[in-house]
Amino acid sequence: MTALMIQGAGSNVGKSLIVAGLCRAARLRGLSVAPFKPQNMSNNAAVTADGGEIGRAQALQALACGLPPSVHMNPILLKPESDVGSQVIVQGKRLATVKARDYAALKPQLMAPVLQSFQHLAAQHDLVIVEGAGSPAEVNLRAGDLANMGFARAADVPVVLVGDIDRGGVIAQMIGTQAVLDPEDAAMIAGYLINKFRGDVTLFAEGDRLIARRTGWRGFGVLPYFPDAHRLPAEDALDIPARHGTGAFRIAVPVLSRIANFDDLDPLAQEPGVTLTMVRAGEPLPDCDLVILPGSKSTRGDLAFLRAQGWDIDLKAHHRRGGRILGICGGYQMLGQRITDPDGIEGPAGETEGLGYLDLATVMTGDKRLTRVTARHAATDQTIEGYEIHIGRSTGIDSGRPFALLDGQPEGASSPDGRVQGTYLHGMFSADGFRAAFLRELGATPSGLTYGAAVEACLDALAAHIEAHLDVAGLLALAR
Incomplete structure (x- = not known):
């Protein structure tokens, strides 16, 4: 060898x-x-x-x-x-x-x-x-x-x-x-x-x-x-620049204490029409068009961390001004009414009140979903190539307005006005067609970037x- x-x-x-x-x-x-x-x-x-x-x-x-x-x-x-x-x-x-x-x-x-x-x-x-x-x-x-x-x-x-x-x-x-x-x-x-x-x-x-x-x-x-x-996916959250780009469409991402799978954001950071700001502890969420709540290895713990930074108050102001919110995996779970961990899978057993933007609840279970997936975005019918890596199941009324369709079944959730959405799908923004359609739907101007070719x-x-x-x-x- x-x-x-x-x-x-x-x-x-x-x-x-x-x-x-x-x-x-x-x-x-x-x-x-x-x-x-x-x-x-x-x-x-x-x-x-x-x-x-x-x-x-x-x-x-x-x-x-x-x-x-x-x-x-x-x-x-x-x-x-x-x-x-x-x-x-x-x-x-x-x-x-x-x-x-x-x-x-x-x-x-x-x-x-x-x-x-x-x-x-x-x-x-x-x-x-x-x-x-x-x-x-x-x-x-x-x-x-x-x-x-x-x-x-x-x-x-x-x-x-x-x-x-x-x-x-x-x-x-x-x-x-x-x-x-x-x-x-x-x-x-x-x-x-x-x-x-x-x-x-x-x-x-x-x-x-x-x-x-x-x-x-x-x-x-x-x-x-x-x-x-x-331009290459970072493994350590500390390696992520505080600010990417100078585009007109502004995205803010709070850096949670147990942030996970944050390379979801890399394709968005490469879009010339986007400004992506990583918000560190002690900093307020800036004025922006979209807040993305990223994945977390400890959803209830990071929800407490989010509140300790005052980001829940900033998020309310952002939503009141008409801003949009997207939760991915742990961030999706936070957007619901409550998160219950009866067996202490992620930490001490108990229940935490969610942020309340989506009418659903999450229960943590010992079963971990680890799989690569192909889905269809419900709003644009674009193909999403990504993966799931999570524990917990989220169900509720807003699940009836899915973010995507996975094997013909609803995945994720949306609020009645569509301004708040959540999904368990990681890696979705690497799909060029979906990313362009998603940004266009939110009023941004996609560039035609071929993300995979850019990484190569x-x-x-x-x-x-x-x-x-x-x-x-x-x-x-x-x-x-």
């Missing part, structure tokens, strides 16, 4: 994007390549064809490889439900919900499925490019590690360490990482590269030489900042960017 692992000297150093770019570059060189991330923590998940779920970054990397997403590309997915606990997904299926402290006891039994998934991919492809999580410098988490050096040593995969110069202190990041690692872990690192450089790269030449001299590692290049990174072109540009600035041949030769 041939593999290479990209680890980071810190979180958010750009590992996911580099892996996606390397995957596309390797594919363009004629290699059969697959992405792999042993353990990911994200509420931004993708649904695979067989009804499993993986991190959204691995779905993008699969696209870069020309492959359909597979549960084997991200065998362990942690989905935070609170500040101290996460849902544990193993090879696409929910295993348990555990507190962070208890997860350590679960780790020993998870290395087997991790290695099984890795070997499954390695047997089918010329190359597997592996992405670490966080940083190996978090040596307090080394025992039972699945994400970084624990995996690298178990699978005997060489490591290239990525440092982020944009945040400063990159020399200390690299040298400091080597200093705190166990010598056997440090021996797995065969080289490094520097990411997100802005300006004249030659000004860092002495810093580059210093890192190589102090660590003994081989430098594979300094990668300038990739300006089109925002951006991946090609990322690969070219990496080829121009990194020693790609050297990186591929390093793989074993």
Whole structure:
């Protein structure tokens, strides 16, 4: 088997994007390549064809490889439900919900499925490019590690360490990482590269030489900042720019504390006629034409968070002025009269009063719906290609005015005047015909954007960017 692992000297150093770019570059060189991330923590998940779920970054990397997403590309997915606990997904299926402290006891039994998934991919492809999580410098988490050096040593995969110069202190990041690692872990690192450089790269030449001299590692290049990174789906909500575009049609999206599957918004952000504003905690909802309440991993918890920000009051004012509201998944559930969780699926058992814009109620159940779907938008008869990933069932009078028809059955709901709508369908705005019709119906001017082609072109540009600035041949030769 041939593999290479990209680890980071810190979180958010750009590992996911580099892996996606390397995957596309390797594919363009004629290699059969697959992405792999042993353990990911994200509420931004993708649904695979067989009804499993993986991190959204691995779905993008699969696209870069020309492959359909597979549960084997991200065998362990942690989905935070609170500040101290996460849902544990193993090879696409929910295993348990555990507190962070208890997860350590679960780790020993998870290395087997991790290695099984890795070997499954390695047997089918010329190359597997592996992405670490966080940083190996978090040596307090080394025992039972699945994400970084624990995996690298178990699978005997060489490591290239990525440092982020944009945040400063990159020399200390690299040298400091080597200093705190166990010598056997440090021996797995065969080289490094520097990411997100802005300006004249030659000004860092002495810093580059210093890192190589102090660590003994081989430098594979300094990668300038990739300006089109925002055009690719982000996995971390913190990576979403606060404002997209300058179009006349204004959309506002409150960033919930457990926001999930927010890549629903990416196609809208690319529309020239749209201004998309991500509203952070402590900020009011701005004047706009449409408020989108996004998905959430903890609907009742995020409904309390929404109210704590005063966004419920802002939403009332928006609705009173004639503004429109769209709820997606958890946001859809919030728009109803009440949300009941009798078995404590998402947290403490109980019931929470909804925002009351739709005449329906939601009951949380242990059954999770994970499936890719094709539906028809009720208002425009346009095809929607998307997916469902949720617990809970929502029923009520407004369900009789569905958002869409799924297998001939009503899906979602609308208020009598049509200004408030809700749906469980994720990924729907990637469908160009539907997106254009939806925007046109609301009075916006669609651009004719072909979203999928735009993402493919951006991946090609990322690969070219990496080829121009990194020693790609050297990186591929390093793989074993």
